[in-house]
Amino acid sequence: MLSGTPRPSWITFDCYGTLIQWDEGLRIAVATILAGKPEAIDSEQLIATYDRHEHALEQAPPHRSFRAIAGEALGLALRELGVEVGEADARILTDAIGRMPPFPEVVGTLAALKQSDFKLCIISNTDDDIIAGNVAQLGGHIDRVITAEQAGAYKPSRRIFEVAHAALGIEPDAVVHICASPHLDLVTTRELGLRDVWIDRGTGRTPADGYQPHAVLTNLAGVPKLFGDAGWR
Structure with a gap:
């Protein structure tokens, strides 16, 4: 559950499967x-x-x-x-x-989160030049992009998250991570004790070892309400 936890300053996202189709x-x-x-x-x-x-x-x-x-x-x-x-x-x-384009609800959701003064970062297993084409389709709402190229590591290595948090100048308790990848992202959020939201788009992929993320949604559209219900206004 996210209710009762501190309001994050940054929201981090997996890219492919979460924001991008x-x-x-x-x-x-x-x-x-x-x-x-x-x-x-x-x-x-x-x-x-x-x-x-x-x-x-x-x-x-x-x-x-x-x-x-x-x-x-x-x-x-x-x-x-x-x-x-x-x-x-x-x-x-x-x-x-x-x-590859974003899911239909993504750009509007990112805009709503920006209007609520959250800062938005992508953490992705890719190269800078590849992801640039995807980020260009996200309405200009993304503040930072951290890639495996920058970190020198791929998820589920914790290094890419640690590099991202250092680059953003934040501690892990200042972030919520949103992802659709249980076999990569949720492995690491569990290891690091990060607050996480799993976007279960019905792919059949499930979290390992019965892990329960802090929240589960079927798509990104429910994130602003989820955060509002947590008291993060």
């Missing part, structure tokens, strides 16, 4: 890639295989750019499924990520 955009990118292949494979199987390789590569030293990891993960996934890798495949994927 990741699953939807990834399906479009994968369909484009597969349209040029003679092999017939299931796009959802490719996405699941890509996702597994991507997360494994993010945790393998040394730290590398998300662009490099995404390209390698895609190549590994295609080869695993018996599909030839094309020279343009990785570029199609990474270029598509920066064009």
Whole structure:
């Protein structure tokens, strides 16, 4: 529960899947890639295989750019499924990520939070140049963006959160983190004892070990009321 806890000065957000339509955009990118292949494979199987390789590569030293990891993960996934890798495949994927749009309610919700004098920061497992295209679609409401490129670490490492809090000049009790990613973000908010709001968009992903975040919403539109009910006006 958030009621009875101090009003945060900063709200931090995961980006992809929380603010930006990741699953939807990834399906479009994968369909484009597969349209040029003679092999017939299931796009959802490719996405699941890509996702597994991507997360494994993010945790393998040394730290590398998300662009490099995404390209390698895609190549590994295609080869695993018996599909030839094309020279343009990785570029199609990474270029598509920066064009992925926000969910319909996101820009209006961010505007409402700014009007209530909250400062807004994104913490994301990506590169600065990739996320720039997504942030440009968020109505100018985001105050700071902290990426894995800046932190030299990917979630669920606590380092990316610690780098963000240091950059914002705040202690953990001055922030609430909002995310749709239980297997990355909620792992770390639990470890750090951060207040968290899980946006459960019905993907089937669930928090590990029965963890219960401080609040659960189906989309971002309910955040201003949630905060109002907590007394943060």
